[in-house]
Amino acid sequence: MLHTQPIDIVRTQSLTSLVQREVERLILTGELAPGERINEQHLAARLRVSRGPVREALRGLEKARLVEARVNRGVYVREISVEQALEISEMRGLITGYVCARLAAASTAEQRAHLAQLIEDMDAAITANDAQAYYEQNLAFHDALMDYAGNARAKEMYDALVKESHLTRRKSLFSARAMAESNAEHRMILDAIRTGDAAAARAAGEAHIVGGKRRFLDAIGVAETAI
Amino acid sequence: MLHTQPIDIVRTQSLTSLVQREVERLILTGELAPGERINEQHLAARLRVSRGPVREALRGLEKARLVEARVNRGVYVREISVEQALEISEMRGLITGYVCARLAAASTAEQRAHLAQLIEDMDAAITANDAQAYYEQNLAFHDALMDYAGNARAKEMYDALVKESHLTRRKSLFSARAMAESNAEHRMILDAIRTGDAAAARAAGEAHIVGGKRRFLDAIGVAETAI
DNA sequence: ATGCTGTAAACTGTCAACAGTTTGAGTTTC
DNA sequence: GAAACTCAAACTGTTGACAGTTTACAGCAT
Numbered sequence: 001m002l003h004t005q006p007i008d009i010v011r012t013q014s015l016t017s018l019v020q021r022e023v024e025r026l027i028l029t030g031e032l033a034p035g036e037r038i039n040e041q042h043l044a045a046r047l048r049v050s051r052g053p054v055r056e057a058l059r060g061l062e063k064a065r066l067v068e069a070r071v072n073r074g075v076y077v078r079e080i081s082v083e084q085a086l087e088i089s090e091m092r093g094l095i096t097g098y099v100c101a102r103l104a105a106a107s108t109a110e111q112r113a114h115l116a117q118l119i120e121d122m123d124a125a126i127t128a129n130d131a132q133a134y135y136e137q138n139l140a141f142h143d144a145l146m147d148y149a150g151n152a153r154a155k156e157m158y159d160a161l162v163k164e165s166h167l168t169r170r171k172s173l174f175s176a177r178a179m180a181e182s183n184a185e186h187r188m189i190l191d192a193i194r195t196g197d198a199a200a201a202r203a204a205g206e207a208h209i210v211g212g213k214r215r216f217l218d219a220i221g222v223a224e225t226a227i
Numbered sequence: 228m229l230h231t232q233p234i235d236i237v238r239t240q241s242l243t244s245l246v247q248r249e250v251e252r253l254i255l256t257g258e259l260a261p262g263e264r265i266n267e268q269h270l271a272a273r274l275r276v277s278r279g280p281v282r283e284a285l286r287g288l289e290k291a292r293l294v295e296a297r298v299n300r301g302v303y304v305r306e307i308s309v310e311q312a313l314e315i316s317e318m319r320g321l322i323t324g325y326v327c328a329r330l331a332a333a334s335t336a337e338q339r340a341h342l343a344q345l346i347e348d349m350d351a352a353i354t355a356n357d358a359q360a361y362y363e364q365n366l367a368f369h370d371a372l373m374d375y376a377g378n379a380r381a382k383e384m385y386d387a388l389v390k391e392s393h394l395t396r397r398k399s400l401f402s403a404r405a406m407a408e409s410n411a412e413h414r415m416i417l418d419a420i421r422t423g424d425a426a427a428a429r430a431a432g433e434a435h436i437v438g439g440k441r442r443f444l445d446a447i448g449v450a451e452t453a454i
Numbered sequence: 455a456t457g458c459t460g461t462a463a464a465c466t467g468t469c470a471a472c473a474g475t476t477t478g479a480g481t482t483t484c
Numbered sequence: 485g486a487a488a489c490t491c492a493a494a495c496t497g498t499t500g501a502c503a504g505t506t507t508a509c510a511g512c513a514t
Contacts, residue, residue, distance in 0.1 A: 013298065014296075014298055014466095014467065014468095015467075015468070016286065016467085016468095039494095039495075040495080040496070041494085041495070041496090049468080049469090050468060050469045050470070051469085051470090051496090052279065052282075052467080052468060052469065052470095053467080053468070053469095055279075055283055055496090055497090056282055056283055056286045057286075059243065059283040059284075059286045059287045060286045060287065060289065060290045062287065063287045063290035063291055064290055069241075071240065071241055071475095071496090071497090072474085072475050072476065072495090072496060072497075073475090073476070073495090073496080074476095074495075074496065084379075084380070087378050087379065087380035087381070088380060090325075090378065090380075090381075091380055091381060091384065094321060094322070094325050095321070098317075098321050151314050151317065152311075152314065153311070153314035153315060153317075153318055154314070154317075154318065157318065157384065241496095241497070241498095242497075242498075243497085243498095266464095266465080267465080267466070268464085268465070268466090276498080276499090277498060277499045277500070278466090278499085278500090279497080279498060279499065279500095280497080280498070280499095282466090282467090298466090298467090298505095299465090299466060299467075299504085299505050299506065300465090300466080300505090300506070301465075301466065301506095
């Protein structure tokens with residue numbers, strides 16, 4: 001009975017969850033752009049399912065704030081304003097500060113070593129001026145912080161915010177200088193964690209918010225005073 | 228044409244959203260208890276709709292973390308453990324600290340007066356040993372903090388956490404002493420906001436977390452060291 | 455009595471069709 | 485030429501039905 005597993009996989013996942021994951025992927029990769037309308041029929045035909053599971057999946061994505069439904073008018077990939085992007089960023093930073101403080105209070109040597117490694121990798125990406133690599137490693141760094149802090153709820157909220165932040169049209173192509181600043185802040189976070197100073201770790205996380213917000217505004221060319 | 232409004236309501240709101248609100252109400256009021264299974268057919272019959280809207284509504288509530296779906300086995304009102312309740316509480320407190328800091332940086336006299344009034348009301352509830360009134364006014368106080376802070380995202384996340392926290396079976400019937408402690412912390416928050424000291428306001432919010440967590444554990448009879 | 459097996463009822467997951475609304479092209483009117 | 489109207493196509497909201505799975509119970513063996 002070698003081929004029993006595929007059947008199990010089909011049986012243990014609903015079409016709704018599969019559709020939801022696929023649409024989420026389409027949105028996060030930009031194949032479905034913010035503001036774009038999602039046609040239920042076409043989507044159902046493309047995925048070879050009926051409209052039922054598609055509608056259920058879209059309802060889930062609505063609560064996840066990735067799409068917006070307008071009555072009798074269909075669902076649209078959500079568009080977020082600069083103000084909303086900043087709010088999301090602040091919430092991300094808030095949670096980051098929290099987990100940094102927790103890690104300062106309790107973390108293993110292995111965890112700290114992994115964080116240090118990621119910072120090294122980001123330095124390499126900066127040297128290579130590889131913004132894409134930096135972006136991904138930056139996500140990995142923050143993911144690691146969330147994982148190690150031992151608060152599953154904080155991690156889930158953070159992940160939801162990160163997904164939502166991908167809705168911003170302006171793909172943040174950071175300059176080498178911005179990346180260097182950002183990574184210096186990562187280093188400060190790790191230093192504070194190493195010394196076990198929860199307040200300092202939290203402050204470093206907070207500083208990372210403020211810095212990230214400023215760099216975001218710089219990147220999109222909006223003066224902070226204009227907000 | 229006196230009876231035109233109900234029709235309009237039906238037209239401008241989908242059945243799904245109505246079902247979702249109703250099921251949410253049933254859960255938050257405890258008519259649907261944590262762990263209880265939700266029968267789609269019965270629910271659809273009770274609300275006089277077909278199963279489609281019901282299923283869509285349940286999918287939304289799943290993302291809102293109020294229900295849990297098990298494949299081929301239906302959806303259940305979510306049960307949360309003490310650990311999860313503590314995580315939710317910490318996140319609530321985290322956001323509270325954030326908005327307190329923002330209010331210290333910017334708030335109007337009217338807003339501060341309203342907060343002061345709510346604290347007075349809570350004092351009255353304590354004197355009357357009316358835990359129910361205290362509970363509701365406490366929610367109103369925190370709602371006001373969220374409203375006035377001017378971060379819509381923070382408010383939404385907080386509201387979602389509050390709804391989720393209602394899933395805990397143990398209705399926190401605080402003692403008069405616990406209520407007094409809690410309200411004293413509210414007063415410290417307001418004092419810090421009044422003096423415009425963002426750091427102190429935030430610290431007061433943080434203290435309110437720790438205090439609330441300790442009181443919660445006291446109420447359910449779990450030693451903090453056991454967690 | 456106790457445990458196992460088979461069967462039927464109940465329920466979930468999925469689909470296809472219907473009803474009502476929106477949208478846009480074409481036509482008419484001013 | 486522009487605005488208003490008409491009408492059909494397209495699409496969403498909703499429903500009812502079908503297929504497959506789970507569950508509970510009765511019957512049987514031990």
